[in-house]
Amino acid sequence: MNTESQQTTVAIVGAGISGLIAARDLEQQGIDILVLEAADRVGGRTLAETSALGSRLDLGGQWIGKGHHRFEQLVDELGATRFQMHTPKAPAIIDGTQAVPPNSPPMLAANAALAAAELLSRLPVPRRWNTATVQSWLNRIPSNRARRLLGVLVETTSCAAPEQLSVQAFLELVRYQGGLRTMMKTRGGAQDSLVAEGAGTLAERLAAALGARVRTSCRVTAIRQTADGVELDTSTGVVAAQRVIVSVPPPMTKSITFEPPLPPERITLQRNTFMGTVYKAIAVYDAPFWRARGDAECVLFGEPNVTVFDTSPPVGPGHLCMLVGGPAARALDDLDADSRRALLLRQLVQHLGDDVERPASWHEKSWHRDVFAGGGYSVLPVPGTRDGFYPVASTPTGRIHWAGTETATEHAGYIEGAIEAGNRAAHEVAKTITHGSQTKAH
Secondary structure, three states, rough: OOOOHHHHHOOEEEEEHHHHHHHHHHHHHOEEEEEEEOOOEOOOOOOOEEEOOEEEEEOOOOOOOOOHHHHHHHHHHHOOOOOOOOOOOOOOEEEEEEOOOOOOOOHOOOOOOOOHHHHHHHOOOOOHHHHOOOHHHHOOOOOOHHHHHHHHHHHHOOOOHHOOOOHHHHHHHHOOOOOOHHOOOOOOOOOEEEEEHHHHHHHHHHHHHHHHHHHHHOEEEEEEEEOOOOEEEEEOOOOOOOOOEOOOHHHOOOOOOOEEHHHHHHHHHHOOOOOOOOHHHHHHHOOEEEEEOOOEEEEEEEOOOOOEEOOOOOOOOOEEEEEEEEHHHHHHOOOHHHHHHHHHHHOOEEOOOEHHHOEEEEEEHHHHOOOOOOOOOOOOEOOOOOOOOOOOOOOOOOOOOEEEEHHHOOOOHHHHHHHHHHHHHHHHHHHHOOOHOOOOOO
């Protein structure tokens, strides 16, 4: 193991999109950087794989939403291809073997509750709603089917169980993201478009351009601020820098020792936030065969509840994307991969046909089991606290600057937010660096 001391001008902790964007911005200004990543890969909460049929797919963050202009620009700059996802006007709601009609009493009750949440998100929120959970709100809805539908929507959009999220946190999330309609909508909403080569491929291309200045399998265990700069203890040695950008989410910084200790507000941010729980799977087929009988997109009430999207590229194989959020995602951990695949695909037979059980390849990721990411999609506040509401505080702590999608002023929790935060952190740091004081990594 290499344990030699290394020097750089700016050290960046975390090689997700946000950290890599910050690194690229600084490097383009002639500022020496070194990116330190604990995992054996780059990408953070993005992850692209190649299917058995040669197509690329995303097991992490992937969607380009309405207004995600930085993301669109990055795709174009890195020579990737954007395409609009195949989607119906509205997803099918399926309970067992039956589709739930849009004008049925449960759907009408659910829509009324969503409309109420949309309205309340625009009004001042009573303080008591910070301790009341979303589950307590759902319990007031008389329709069991409506409660189940709303519960699935909460779990899919937030990756938390309704009892883990306060009403205030949920309403502020809705307001911050521009409304439930935007959050849940595909075309023209938060799940509008995709990257044919995979969003995770963008991280790989960013890292490739930075070359040896990105170090994977290099875990940062301590960050010490001194009179002259910053020292980072890592699994491969000590790194000395003038400044450091920490781009990993607040709960994941608890494993790092800070000297001097972080201020109280950052410590409570670490303690009072948690990462969401989510399982994602992609089934790949020779073609999107289901389109001959209808659209695949649906919310499926079952064991577990599943949200399904048709993420097939414009040309080539068919891709079915399946998301399971909250406790149901953790319950899947008790099964092996073959059992998870059989369980999920069997539930889709009635909707898509028998061929759905015979994919050419199967890809899955339980983000809550990833020790480096901690979960997905993003950071959530513990009920009863004010920490972790978007945007998460990013005021520098001495020579330590904070990035990561949670700190973005727009679209926090999305790749768009990660890019914005990386740009902002790089700009902050660049203002403190003079070219004459740079040191080269060696």
